[in-house]
Amino acid sequence: MSRFVDTMVATAASAGGRVRGMTTGEPNSPTHRTWAQVHEHARRAAGALVADGVAPGAAVAVLAGDPAAIAPAVQAVWLAGGSTTMLHQPTPRTDLGEWAADTVRVLRMIGAELVLLGAPFDALAPVLDERGIRYRLLEALDGEPLAEPVEVPESSPALLQLTSGSTADPKAVRITHGNLWSNAQGMRVAAQLDPENDRMVSWLPLFHDMGMVGFLTVPMLLGIDLVKVTPADFLGRPTLWPDLISRYRGTITAAPNFAYAIVARRMAGVEADDAFDLSSLRIALNGAEPIDPAAVRAFVSAGERFGLRPECVLCAYGMAETTLGVAFAPVFTGMAVDSVDQEELAAGRRAVPSDAPDARVFPLLGPPLPGLEVQVVDESGAVRGEREVGQLRVRGEAVTPGYLTVDGPLATQDAEGWLDTGDEGYVVDGQVVVCGRRKDVIIMGGRNIYPTDIERAATSVEGVRAGNAVAVRLDAGTRRERFAVVVESRLADQEDAVRDLQKQISAKVVDAVGLRPFSIVVLPPGSLPKTPSGKLRRSAATTLVPAS
Template sequence: METLVASARENSGAQARGLTTGEPDQPWFRTWAEVHADALRMAGALGDDLGPGRVVAILAADPGLIAPAVQAVWLGGGSVTMLHQPTPRTDLAHWAEDTVRVLKMIGARLVLLGTPFEELAGVLEESAIVYRDLAGLTGGEPLAEPVAVDEDATALLQLTSGSTAEPKAVRITHGNLYANLRAMVAAVDLTPERDVAVSWLPLFHDMGMVGCLTVPMAIGMSAVKVTPADFVARPLLWPELITRYRATVTAAPNFAYAIVARRMARADDGDFDLSSLRFTLNGAEPIDPSAAQSFTDEGARFGLRSNCMVCAFGMAEATLAVSFAPLGRGLEVDVVDADALEQQRRAKPVSPDAERARQFALLGHPLPGLDVDVVDDAGQQLGERQVGRLRIRGAAVTPGYLTVDGPLSTKDEDGWLDTGDEGYLVDGQVVICGRRKDVIIMGGRNIYPVDVERAACQVEGVRAGNAAAVRQDAGSRRERFAVVLESRLAGDENAEKALRKEVAARIVDAVGVRPSAVVVLAPGSLPKTPSGKLKRAATASLVPSN
């Protein structure tokens, strides 16, 4: 029996611990033993649809249904793919077309359909996609005995949320998943008897699926799960649930901490009690030290420890986590000279009050079982504080992708995977500068889009986390960049003009170069992946041609 499923079965007997869903309207608690019992019944009901090598896709939002369904597929020897979910703005015809391509690419024979997507059954039928009602799978005879698979068998096909139109799935094996799970548990000293996780992260994203559902389920730790829609509708539900359930662990991308910090600043004393939190994991997107600091600063009024922030580097190709900053030290930054970084590709330390200082969050040492190094374009290993291509290898690193053109290996002959990130190492800790393909090269300087975007978002009227710097004429002598942002001022000609002027001036102050254009859009207009990341290629098309 593979260690992942064995661990979940072994720890399902913790009667006092389990999964709470349905907040804030209809809280529903089930012990992990009850979740496991439902999983066995689901596996029994699915029968011949499960088995080694069988791929089952899930389209549902309710974590209370998803948790036993995922375990059921694993108990039956199959692998799970969480389909990207349509939103109210999604064109269902396009969604159906993309979903059919994904299902064919991964070889899925079945979709488990659940709340609130039952109405999409007709769309699936029109596309000849076989589906089963997720809510109707718990009434049958339970699976008599879990199906044994080896550690090289696929457990999870994680759909990537990149900016290209072509779908791709990361093939995560049972061995990958269990190795990363154990490494994370060790790195932050997770203890089922003590720790409680609260999360609103989507289960079709690796941080939500692996970190905030699979880990608690496998080790028998209590978890409270709501949906991203719940968070978007009322961001302060997050600290409310932390207060109510005395959560010790939570995780989110940087933008969410920035949003909640602003909301907490307007809350009354005593509205929340965040004193139970041991650590708040910050990952899945570039970390803005000022935004992370604002969360801990505003949270202090509600008992939040100043050293609770744990900055992380992760990617689906490593199952989830690559490195965690040391527990209990809080946000730590490396301050470097911007000119040396941009022109010499060297992270030269300077004082925080230096004229052109850059701050990067320290992302910690690689987790147990993982190695990280930095190489130049020729593949030669670089020394400390030299900026280059980040590579990873180890037990949690995927053996490959599934693509529309067939399987694709991810590693070189020595087992290294190129992350696509530029960064460096300092005292063994990982620092990320940005995605290599997004770096803007002007006058021999490497300008990182995140610096431009943070400068734009500091301007009053720009929606936090909703600015994108995009390359123009990349690789040519005319290379430059434009900025596309969201603002509630969109449509007001005079207000837009003033906003564009102020944004351009702030960017010049930050990076010393003026954008070719500043495009102002209404809220909700920026193209994003299903997990909320900016789609730079699609965003570039919104910049008017000269």
């Protein structure tokens, strides 16, 4: 039996489930549906799926834009005993031929025979028809309500979460019912979630784990009120985010670091001190990408005049391989940082405390969530001590048993159940610190240089777009390893301005890491390669650096 599905059904039938639910359609036509109403819709859709031949364990893909349509659709798949995969959504700039080819590759990889298609992507039905992909339109998915959920074991897949890599080389994280249950309960405890009083506000994409698990599945499972808009709504008007928190008295929100940097600038430009009221916010979770303390401080500074309490910032560490969360900083303590000696970190692989002006500053990401363990090991697998830098690995009930790849299943855990996160970091006073991705570390003169240090230095230069700088390794693995910096700027078409930017970026990088970039490339906005969820792709950016 699935504790996850049983709890979701019980929540919908509870008194709270008949009152609390999700509000969608902001800012033009907000509509509130209770979790009980979402469940009744899901039961009818599940009945149609079962009648259509969806069997226990079947993989069903979903492609839709409206959260109001997605919520009952994914719950219907779970009620029918299947697993859900949220397909990456094409954008106006997407080549539909390439997207269709990539989508077919994903569907074959996960073994899906059905796509649930909803607006605005129902217009892609002819593309699916051409390739023989079977689909059902969400608006027509209506059958006899399913009397009882289809029973599946805890080990059955519930979510096949596509990773943020290239869609041409897809990989899906296999999240079981047991994984989902465990991580949801761990986050409930760590974040002190209170279904009766909390209200979550989010614009995060539902094809990303933080949006899908954290800001749809968890509130639906636990019966927490949710206000949900789309990434396009946020990007079109970033101040919609604090506006929704103000009007709905939101208590919990989350976003990657770049979004806090954007909204900080927009709030700073608002003249009226009563434009927003952020005093209700108790958790503003920052995760999914490296956290820049300067961006957090800018967000706090810009929000304080609107009642934002600095203590609400919660720095977190997570990944799809643990369903979502790995570690949360303690609730309502704000951002805490660890300042360490830069040279000891780079050359000695030790995080030695330092208050020097050039000290490297890392956010403390909190202890592991209940049910998870985090360990630091060296390249031979030997456990490292406190403040010793090494490979981070994690173990626990929330950890995926494996990936699905185009070459077949791939196990994720070693014989003792440990998952290699691919990150470097250390532990101090029981809290996790992440230094960077191991594959992205730049090694020069025996020193380990983390690209995030270089990127933060570059984006501190006026004229460089926030969150749009990439440090890339050149001649990786050779004795003459070098690095380049690629940035976006609206000044990219002005020759003199570009030269000035390059000079300033070079100086800032030298100040930050003591090394000069081999090359600095300035490109117009929209040039840097990104994953479907918006993360910068460092390896792909290497092709943008002219050959020496």
